[in-house]
Every structure is written in C-alpha cells, then in structure tokens.
Amino acid sequence: MTPAARVQAAIEILDRVVAAARDNGPPADRIVTEYFRTRRFAGSKDRRAVRELAYRAIRACGPVPETGRAAMLRLARDDAALLSLFDGSRHAPGPPADGEPVADAGIAPRWLAARLAKSGIGGAEAAALLERAPLDVRVNTLREAVADLPEGAEKTVAPHGWRYPPETRIEQSEAFAAGAIEVQDTGSQLACLAVGAQPGEAVIDLCAGAGGKTLALAAAMAGTGTLLACDTDRARLSRLAPRAARAGATMIETLLLDPGRERVALAGWRERADAVLIDAPCSGTGTWRRNPEARWRLDDSRLGRFADVQARLLEIGAELVRPGGRLVYVTCSLLDEEGPDRIAAFLAASEGWRAEPPALPAGRDRGDGIRLTPAHDGTDGFFIARLTRV
Numbered sequence: 450m451t452p453a454a455r456v457q458a459a460i461e462i463l464d465r466v467v468a469a470a471r472d473n474g475p476p477a478d479r480i481v482t483e484y485f486r487t488r489r490f491a492g493s494k495d496r497r498a499v500r501e502l503a504y505r506a507i508r509a510c511g512p513v514p515e516t517g518r519a520a521m522l523r524l525a526r527d528d529a530a531l532l533s534l535f536d537g538s539r540h541a542p543g544p545p546a547d548g549e550p551v552a553d554a555g556i557a558p559r560w561l562a563a564r565l566a567k568s569g570i571g572g573a574e575a576a577a578l579l580e581r582a583p584l585d586v587r588v589n590t591l592r593e594a595v596a597d598l599p600e601g602a603e604k605t606v607a608p609h610g611w612r613y614p615p616e617t618r619i620e621q622s623e624a625f626a627a628g629a630i631e632v633q634d635t636g637s638q639l640a641c642l643a644v645g646a647q648p649g650e651a652v653i654d655l656c657a658g659a660g661g662k663t664l665a666l667a668a669a670m671a672g673t674g675t676l677l678a679c680d681t682d683r684a685r686l687s688r689l690a691p692r693a694a695r696a697g698a699t700m701i702e703t704l705l706l707d708p709g710r711e712r713v714a715l716a717g718w719r720e721r722a723d724a725v726l727i728d729a730p731c732s733g734t735g736t737w738r739r740n741p742e743a744r745w746r747l748d749d750s751r752l753g754r755f756a757d758v759q760a761r762l763l764e765i766g767a768e769l770v771r772p773g774g775r776l777v778y779v780t781c782s783l784l785d786e787e788g789p790d791r792i793a794a795f796l797a798a799s800e801g802w803r804a805e806p807p808a809l810p811a812g813r814d815r816g817d818g819i820r821l822t823p824a825h826d827g828t829d830g831f832f833i834a835r836l837t838r839v
C-alpha cells in the first residue's frame with residue numbers, strides 16, 4: 450500500500466469506529482481486525498501502519514468526530530507530512546476543501562473532561578491517559594522455573610512485574626506459551642497485591658471476567674486453598690479455564706452468576722471468605738491508553754448505571770467476608786463517583802467496617818483508598834480500597 454492509501458484505509462476504519470461508538474458496536478481493535486480480514490493484499494507492515502494512524506487519530510480527537518476523515522484531518526493539522534498525503538491520487542484521500550469539518554482536539558468529550566477535572570485529573574494527568582501504554586508482564590510464580598524471561602525487560606515496582614516496550618511480541622515467547630508469564634498491567638498487579646491473599650485462604654474474586662486477577666491471586670496463594678472466580682458473563686468466565694491450565698493454577702473454581710440473583714448462588718459462602726475482591730464493572734477511564742475510543746461511548750446515564758452496580762456489588766461482596774476478613778474494591782476508573790464516593794457511601798451505610806488502605810509501592814491516597822495514575826505511577830488508572838470487617 451502507498452502511504453496515502455494507508456491514510457485512506459485508516460479513515461475507513463475510523464468511520465467504523467465512530468459508528469460503533471454511536472451504536473454501541475464493537476471496540477476499535479476488533480474493527481481493525483475485521484477490516485483486514487477482507488483485505489488480504491495488505492501486508493503486516495501496512496496493517497501496523499494503518500492501525501497506528503487510526504489510533505493516533507482517535508487519541509487526537511476529544512469529542513466524537515463527525516467522520517473518520519474529520520478525525521484524520523485533526524491529526525493532519527499538526528503533521529504537514531500527513532496533510533500532504535491528502536492529494537486525491539489513486540487510493541488516496543482527496544484534498545481538504547475550504548471550510549471542511551475538522552474534529553475538535555481534547556482529552557475527552559467536554560462533559561467528561563470536566564468530570565475528570567473535578568476528580569483531580571486535569572493537565573498532564575489527563576494528557577497521560579492517552580499516551581501509549583507499555584507492555585507489563587507478571588512472572589507466574591506457579592510456573593516460573595519452566596522458562597526464562599524473554600530479554601529486554603525492566604523491573605517494575607510490582608513484586609513479580611517486568612516491563613517491555615509496547616511493540617514486544619511477548620505472546621510468541623516460550624515463557625508465555627509455558628505459562629511462566631502473564632500480560633498484566635502493573636496497576637492491575639498492585640490491585641491483586643492489595644488483596645494480600647495467602648496460601649491456604651478462602652478467597653472470592655467476585656467479578657473475575659476472564660481471570661486476569663484470579664490468576665495473580667492463585668499465584669499469591671501458591672496454588673493452595675480455595676479460590677472462587679465468579680462473573681455474570683458466561684463467555685468471559687469460560688476463557689478462564691484454559692488460562693488457568695496454562696498457568697498451572699489448578700485450584701480455581703468458577704461460578705456463573707445470574708444478574709440480580711447473585712446472593713442465591715453465593716448463599717453457601719456467607720461470612721466464609723478470608724478475602725473478597727470486587728473488580729467492579731466501570732467506565733474504564735483509567736484504561737484509555739489501551740482503548741482510547743472508550744471515551745466516546747460514555748454518557749451520564751451509563752455512569753449512573755455503573756455506580757448502581759458498584760454499590761450493589763459492594764453489598765453482596767461484604768456479606769461474604771468473615772469477621773476479620775478483607776473486602777477489596779477496585780475500579781480502573783479515575784472518576785471519584787466510581788471510587789472514593791462509592792466507598793464513602795458504603796462505609797456510611799454499613800456498620801462494622803474499617804478502611805485500611807493497602808501499603809503499595811506506588812500510588813497516592815484518594816478518599817479511603819489509593820489512586821494509581823499513568824502520569825504519577827506509569828500504570829493504568831486505578832482506584833483501590835481495602836476494608837476490614839471488624
């Protein structure tokens with residue numbers, strides 16, 4: 450593909466990303482994969498270049514752009530070489546017309562940028578939300594003897610964490626195939642550390658998804674004790690078993706929950722868990738480095754629904770903790786309404802709980818918990834609170 454044809458391809462992808470943001474369609478990475486499935490002529494260098502261009506344009510636009518072309522023109526405003534490729538030649542985008550719409554720059558749609566600012570995320574903190582994320586891995590202590598760590602890593606602050614440059618193809622390494630390493634952001638590793646899971650304990654991962662954090666808990670527990678992974682999403686939860694097998698985490702049990710009837714399925718666990726992790730569904734404002742188009746999918750009512758689910762999950766999780774046990778609440782959001790405000794409301798409404806923010810090697814206090822941010826900690830954005838049942 451010529452450089453100009455790559456720009457046109459990125460514009461076509463952006464059109465699909467914009468439509469998907471409006472209609473709750475697939476995420477950008479799936480759109481990119483789909484786009485190339487029917488365009489076999491594009492080589493791997495073309496694909497990488499087109500993908501990179503599309504993501505740069507997504508990051509450059511604050512509000513949802515009108516079209517893919519308007520998004521690309523925003524990027525081209527500050528990039529003369531890119532603008533020169535709008536030349537109307539074969540497979541190239543046509544030259545910009547006078548008065549043609551150009552998307553607005555910014556961190557996020559205005560209302561959302563204002564919410565973040567109210568939560569103390571503005572300026573450099575906000576800009577860092579859109580930087581390219583590094584590639585972090587966690588050495589799986591259940592399997593670490595099986596294969597060497599691939600070269601090129603730097604140690605992170607997480608006890609078993611290492612960092613690679615973003616373009617590293619870690620999934621092709623022997624260590625990955627052998628289950629000796631897991632791809633996991635440092636912030637996510639620290640959220641698991643906050644649980645303080647010990648060998649032999651009974652631990653519940655209430656929102657386990659495909660088990661990213663469950664596997665870290667299993668390693669912290671040295672593969673012993675009881676570890677129950679729950680979720681309401683059958684497809685996600687079903688991805689856990691093969692991952693657990695690869696990681697050598699044989700003690701994990703899974704439990705598919707029926708939304709609204711979680712308490713029924715978990716009745717036998719009341720007041721039995723040493724620790725419950727609630728990695729709650731949230732807006733994901735802390736993970737825009739990886740999914741920058743996610744900021745175009747939020748609105749006020751969606752945020753309100755997240756807050757309701759978070760409050761409910763806190764109540765459900767709290768009932769499972771034994772006296773003296775820990776309840777750890779995590780969101781990958783930097784909005785106070787999904788973090789400190791939820792914990793403050795829970796503590797105000799519930800007796801017998803004490804906030805005990807975990808001692809982590811990164812982060813800053815925020816409300817009754819700890820906040821991690823890309824700018825301050827080099828991690829995805831997280832809020833992590835630990836409560837003890839007294």
Ligand SMILES: C[S@@+](CC[C@H](N)C(=O)[O-])C[C@H]1O[C@@H](n2cnc3c(N)ncnc32)[C@H](O)[C@@H]1O
Pocket residue numbers: 655656657658659660661662663679680681682685706708709711728729730731758762
């Ligand atoms: C942030 S994700 C979890 C990510 C996962 N812990 C990991 O580390 O990869 C939140 C999860 O909560 C699940 N969820 C939503 N509502 C739930 C509910 N009522 N009970 C349990 N899980 C729920 C979603 O299906 C989603 O997988």
